[in-house]
Amino acid sequence: MTEQSTAHAPASVADFGSARKVWLRARVTELSEALSDFGPQLHALIPADLGDRRLVDALVLCRVAADEARVQPVAETVAWLELLIPHGHRHDLADAVRRLRSALTVAEDPALWSWHAQEWEELVLALWRSDRARAVEPGRTDDELVSRWGVRTADSPHPEWAQHENGLSFTPLTEHLADEAEEPLSLLAGAVLSQPHVVEAIENSLAVYEGGLQGAGHLTLIAEQELCAQELGAWCDKHPGGASQATEDFLTELYESVETYSAEVLDPLIRSLSAYERTLFRTAMSPERRDRNAYLTEFLDCVANPSASAWTDGVLDPGVAEEAAERQARGELTWHSMRGSVPVWYHIVTSPQERAAALAFSGTASSSAIRVDVDVVLARQGTLFEGLGLDGPEDWYPEPGIGLRYSQHSATDLCELLTLAELGHARLEFVIRGTDGRFVLLRSLRAEVQDADASAWCRGVLYALRKLVPDVDDLADVIASEEPTDHQDDEDEWEDGWDDEEEDEQGQPDATPTASGSDTPEAPAPPKSARLSDELxxxxxxxxxxxxxxxxxxxxxxxxxxxxxxxxxxxxxxxxxxxxxxxxxxxxxxxxxxxxxxxxxxxxxxxxxxxxxxxxxxxxxxxxxxxxxxxxxxxxxxxxxxxxxxxxxxxxxxxxxxxxxxxxHRPPGELPxxxxxxxxxxxxxxxxxxxxxxxxxxxxxxxxxxxxxxxxxxxxxxxxxxxxxxxxxxxxxxxxxxxxxxxxKVRRTRFTGSGYRQGHVDGQQADIGGLALDDENEEWDELTA
Known part of the structure; x- marks a missing residue:
């Protein structure tokens, strides 16, 4: 019903599958380019004998992102890359993987975020398998999945992919009623849906949804038909009151026809899509999921990304080691942060029981390792088992766990809890002080969250975030205001947390103090001769x-x-x-x-x-x-x-x-x-x-x-x-x-609102035609996009 969808409506039945392929091709191209931008070392090594290079590049990137989401060690990613890349063992693949992992969040593509990565890996793997099967024998494709990609054949195809490729059709609501219902029903449905206020309501709702559909035209078509069905059903519910029995029966029949359309056409079509497409569609159509996604997106945009050394197996990142010393000096033992888009909790082991418990983990995910307490006031955090009366020998192996304490008044805490609930697991790092006084990594593992807990956390966190930060665009400001500043007097802020892969970086400055002699990067006021004259x-x-x-x-x-x-x-x-x-x-x-x-x-x-x-x-x-x-x-x-x-x-x-x-000027239904x-x-x-x-x-x-x-x-x-x-x-x-x-390089600016043209008019007082951000000159885009 929007300008875009109306333009394509006559051919929507035939072109639904084509629209999906166009979108997938564009997304694969974007992911392929992301690998060359953020993982040039790996991109240069990708072989050319596995079919479409863009698909292969996109699949490599998605699999690396999925390995990070699964909290896989770098060595496991390197293992399948050595199968994929001829003579891969001769290259420093471990360093390339670490650098790519550290840049995943900087790539700013939702497909690479931890809670989407495995779904995108599945989707792109199915795309590659389908494309490869058309070029070589199907048996060879399955052999390559095992011998080159290191994937078990049973896990390779998307289970519903074949059903979709066999041509499950898309039918608009009006055409379905014309084919399946009585002529008066279809005529009434068309008349209702063509009313100006109904058209406007559908257009406004669709405009809100399209921003979350990431340009997926086929999902926009489904969303439009679902909105049509909702509007028609609401009209039927509104009008039978006080009517004759014949009219009520007629409206009931129309309502049932709409319900049948949803059950027999839309629902099977949505189920036939990949897991990521279903997630994308449901997120766009649900206000709660849209809000949750907005907070997650904004949170990742203002979280500092760790350096490549954070992914060195068995070695504690220098920044974490430094923070561990500071935490222990303050009497704190557990703290949380982000590694890429995965929540991480670090715990300093201080007792023989804790050490035994940490080592007792088998390495598999454990759903009993995380407990969340909200707004618990604790002056000094104890050990993992403090207060339980556990005084057994060192070889005693209890069920270990970490209590995570959150404040409902901290946007950072709430966002990290939302991240944990969305992903369904977290990384646990057990840290211990070595004999030389330095902190080392004792054990790293993945801890899962029970589904009931994740669901409850999502609801509670979203409610608290809306209360604390009603406008999600203010989230970065609120988080920045929560950061402690008293310790920054003793260190050079230019080097504080510096990382060559920082999401907002343009370069690394030499460490030079300011002219005022302080370590804060505040420049002195310009001399009189360098200022505008007083008169001017x-x-x-x-x-x-x-x-x-x-x-x-x-x-x-x-x-x-x-x-x-x-x-x-x-x-x-x-x-x-x-x-x-x-x-x-x-x-x-x-x-x-x-x-x-x-x-x-x-x-x-x-x-x-x-x-x-x-x-x-x-x-x-x-x-x-x-x-x-x-x-x-x-x-x-x-x-x-x-x-x-x-x-x-x-x-x-x-x-x-x-x-x-x-x-x-803001259009109705668009977010302010x-x-x-x-x-x-x-x-x-x-x-x-x-x-x-x-x-x-x-x-x-x-x-x-x-x-x-x-x-x-x-x-x-x-x-x-x-x-x-x-x-x-x-x-x-x-x-x-x-x-x-x-x-x-600074990332290209992305936006979903419709105010750009009006802002340009108000800023320049002139009609700019079709100017968009992509028309800006290249030098300006690199500096300030």
């Missing part, structure tokens, strides 16, 4: 205040902002020309760390980076948990000051504008947070283009004025404006390279 600064701030005034019209605000930007651009170029050739007064590149504040911290970072990039500065997102909401700016002091002045005004305008646009975020992205794109245009105009004016002056005054000499600015850009890039020798 007063004028700019006065103009920006006019632009910020809610009473100003859109045209007035646009004109005020354009004027202020042009004045600062002109000033920056004049300063560059005045000091460009004189070593005595020449500016040197500087840097400044800006910490954004709530709300909408992620979008504020993008806005700051967009302004900086347009004003000849270089923004960097430092890695590490402590730097999550900081932007490290490099540029000349006068330019940096202009960036800060403009950012302060534009941030306010962006937040106010998002609220106004949400009230005036999705609409506001997409609006902000459009706004950021528009103002970046306008600032860049102002800079170009100021540069052209300066070139023209300089040329005119040179024509009348032979004493006017020196380099051109373009050359001076190019030299300054080179100096800034050199400074960035010296501080960040290894730059990474």
């Amino acid at each position: 600064l007063a004028k700019v701030k006065a103009i920006l205040r006019l632009a910020e005034n809610p009473a100003a019209t859109k045209a007035e605000a646009e004109a005020f902002l354009q004027k202020a930007t042009a004045m600062m651009a002109k000033y920056g170029i004049e300063q560059a020309m005045l000091r460009g050739d004189d070593p005595a007064v020449r500016e040197k590149p500087a840097d400044r760390v800006v910490e954004v504040v709530a709300p909408w911290m992620g979008e504020c970072k993008r806005l700051l980076s967009a302004i900086a990039f347009a004003m000849r500065c270089h923004p960097i997102y430092p890695g590490g948990k402590a730097n999550k909401h900081r932007v490290h700016l490099f540029g000349f002091p006068s330019d940096l000051h202009s960036v800060e002045v403009l950012y302060a005004s534009l941030r306010l305008q962006m937040l106010q504008g998002a609220d106004r646009a949400d009230a005036r 947070r999705a609409y506001k975020r997409s609006w902000m992205l459009g706004f950021i794109r528009a103002v970046a283009l306008r600032i860049g245009e102002a800079e170009r105009a100021a540069r052209e004016d300066s070139e023209r004025e300089r040329a005119e002056a040179a024509a009348t005054d032979t004493s006017v000499q020196g380099r051109s404006v373009a050359l001076v600015l190019a030299d300054r850009t080179t100096e800034v890039e050199t400074e960035v390279a010296s501080r960040y020798p290894k730059l990474g």
Whole structure:
């Protein structure tokens, strides 16, 4: 019923299977590209003799992700890779697997998250098997599953795959009624479903669902027909009251026909899909599951990813060892964190009984190893068996377990509990202090969660999270506010938790203290000579205040902002020309760390980076948990000051504008947070283009004025404006390279709301046609996407 689905409705019966194949092909391509991006070592070793290279790449990635979800040791992943890759034992596959595992969350693909990974492995394995069977003999395909992929034949095919490939048909509701019901029933159904308010209700609901269907057109078709059935059933329930017996019988027959359609067409069709497609469909159609998925997605986006050393078998990650020492010094023995997208609990073993119990584990999953206590106040955490009166010898092997304590007032605790409930198991790491005083890993194992517990935790956690953080977009801000800061005075925050694979990283800075002498990355205020002149600064701030005034019209605000930007651009170029050739007064590149504040911290970072990039500065997102909401700016002091002045005004305008646009333009049924975020992205794109245009105009004016002056005054000499600015850009890039020798890539921005176009219009006051984020120039996308 949406524009997209209506366009395809006439061919939906024939093209349902085709739509599914198109979606699967696109997803496989994305996963294949993810392997080349995040696992280049493995990607280079994948053999070419196993059929479609994209399928093979996607399957390797999904199997590695599934091994991580199953808490398999790296050695087990290496074992099947050695079968897959000719002479695999000659390569350092273990290092390649560790690096890929550490980057799975950074890849930001739901197929790679722990609670989806095994379903996606099953789906892609079935795709590969089906494709391979068409190219070679079926018997050879099964042999390759065992000899090359290390998979038992009985586990290889998806059990319902053959049923779907044999052509289980998709039939729209109206066509089903036309074929199966009396003509008056089908005519009435068509009339009801064509009513404008019914069409609008279906379109609005479908718009909400489509964001969770990940572009799966075939699932959108099923969702649309399910909504049609619900609307028709609701209409039948609403109208029989007070009618004649004949009318009631007629409506009852129509209602039963709709129920039959759901039972005989939609339900079997959904059951015929793969496990992941069923999960995707049910998540999109259920408000509770959509909310749960939103919190999980946002949580993973703000969790620091561990380094590759976290996946070294039998060796404790240095970061964990350091934290273990700190925990024990504080009297704490158990703490939790995330490894990729798997919840992990570490426990320091302190007694012979605990050691014996930990070693007694067979290595198989245990459902009795985790107990959850919520809001338990405990000043000092005891041993695993404290209070049980266990004083037996060292060879006594009790049933071990870890009590997990959560606070309902901690968003981090609640999200980790939700992660545990969604996945159904956690990793347990037993840590012990060695004879040399260093902490080592005693035992690592997987502990399962009973289904009843997981279900209860999901309901309780979701209720608590909605209460604590009603808007999921604020989750990162709330979690950041929970992080302790008192211990950061004694360590360099640039190196705190640093990881080459951090999800938000762009590079690793050299460890250099700030000019103030402290270890916190706060830059000193720029010297007077590097700031905008007092007179100009007063004028700019006065103009920006006019632009910020809610009473100003859109045209007035646009004109005020354009004027202020042009004045600062002109000033920056004049300063560059005045000091460009004189070593005595020449500016040197500087840097400044800006910490954004709530709300909408992620979008504020993008806005700051967009302004900086347009004003000849270089923004960097430092890695590490402590730097999550900081932007490290490099540029000349006068330019940096202009960036800060403009950012302060534009941030306010962006937040106010998002609220106004949400009230005036948000489509019915769309989530406010999705609409506001997409609006902000459009706004950021528009103002970046306008600032860049102002800079170009100021540069052209300066070139023209300089040329005119040179024509009348032979004493006017020196380099051109373009050359001076190019030299300054080179100096800034050199400074960035010296501080960040290894730059990474920032992930492409993704959004589901429909406000991007309106945000662009409000930010630029012009029709932008079909501009989308994919149309942005490549350099800008790499820096600030």
